[in-house]
Amino acid sequence: MTELVIDQVSRTFPARAGHEPTRALEPTTLRVGNNDFVTILGPSGCGKSTLLRIIAGLDRPSSGRVLLDGREVTGPGADRGVVFQSYTLFPWLSVRDNIAFGLRERGVPEAERGRIADGFIARVGLAGFEDHWPKQLSGGMQQRTAIARALANDPKILLLDEPFGALDNQTRALMQEMLLGIWEREQKTVLFVTHDIEEAIFLGGRVIVMTARPGRIKAEIAVDLPHPRSYKIKTTPEFVQLKERLVEEIRAEALKVAADV
Numbered sequence: 001m002t003e004l005v006i007d008q009v010s011r012t013f014p015a016r017a018g019h020e021p022t023r024a025l026e027p028t029t030l031r032v033g034n035n036d037f038v039t040i041l042g043p044s045g046c047g048k049s050t051l052l053r054i055i056a057g058l059d060r061p062s063s064g065r066v067l068l069d070g071r072e073v074t075g076p077g078a079d080r081g082v083v084f085q086s087y088t089l090f091p092w093l094s095v096r097d098n099i100a101f102g103l104r105e106r107g108v109p110e111a112e113r114g115r116i117a118d119g120f121i122a123r124v125g126l127a128g129f130e131d132h133w134p135k136q137l138s139g140g141m142q143q144r145t146a147i148a149r150a151l152a153n154d155p156k157i158l159l160l161d162e163p164f165g166a167l168d169n170q171t172r173a174l175m176q177e178m179l180l181g182i183w184e185r186e187q188k189t190v191l192f193v194t195h196d197i198e199e200a201i202f203l204g205g206r207v208i209v210m211t212a213r214p215g216r217i218k219a220e221i222a223v224d225l226p227h228p229r230s231y232k233i234k235t236t237p238e239f240v241q242l243k244e245r246l247v248e249e250i251r252a253e254a255l256k257v258a259a260d261v
């Protein structure tokens with residue numbers, strides 16, 4: 001049973017010469033329960049990545065703390081699988097070896113590593129590409145590999161920071177379906193950051209809306225759409241209604257950002 005508790009976490013970046021300190025995140029409290037799929041939606045610069053980096057242990061909060069299963073997060077760890085927007089595969093390793101990397105670090109024997117990696121290669125739809133190098137892959141295939149690499153370590157929670165942000169719309173839609181399909185079949189605890197409203201609704205069981213910088217949680221909206229969800233759900237009245245509500249919430253924040261610059 002996984003439980004992530006974000007307890008009054010804030011972050012202020014120190015001032016650089018001639019500049020004020022940057023308050024990126026107001027004290028933020030959020031609980032992600034076992035097998036939840038929570039999406040965080042907010043305008044550009046509202047501190048979404050900052051929050052995710054703190055949960056990943058790549059940055060430290062200025063106040064508050066993050067607890068994963070009751071233990072305070074103080075640095076990176078294999079219990080959290082992280083996927084970023086930018087492609088982060090090891091260029092000198094094949095698809096299979098990228099996916100098996102964490103298993104090798106943990107001393108899993110070679111035959112078992114290969115078996116586990118091949119299972120995830122099939123799940124993310126990369127069969128036939130296991131011996132390719134990252135540079136031979138499209139952006140979508142690189143992100144499939146990155147997701148498989150994160151899942152192969154069997155983390156307690158998957159942390160995704162705009163993982164499909166650099167992809168074209170068609171590829172992005174296919175990737176959403178792939179990820180949701182894995183979650184529906186296997187259940188995982190997922191925290192997914194995006195600024196795409198449709199993506200937040202389609203994937204999430206709950207959408208957390210953040211304000212413009214300094215970010216804080218403005219609204220929490222339950223997505224009571226049934227599973228399994230197909231892309232066709234995006235045109236149903238229920239989906240469109242949720243989308244309209246979120247468009248209003250986000251528009252108000254985007255206007256604040258525009259007024260600031």
Ligand SMILES: Nc1ncnc2c1ncn2[C@@H]1O[C@H](COP(=O)(O)OP(=O)(O)OP(=O)(O)O)[C@@H](O)[C@H]1O
Binds near residue numbers: 014024046048213
């Ligand atoms: N290391 C840093 N030093 C100083 N300021 C930073 C640092 N990292 C982020 N910031 C600032 O903190 C604010 C929040 O940034 P963050 O990347 O968390 O936002 P975001 O919501 O993820 O934005 P986007 O959707 O554009 O990626 C921004 O104003 C950013 O410039």
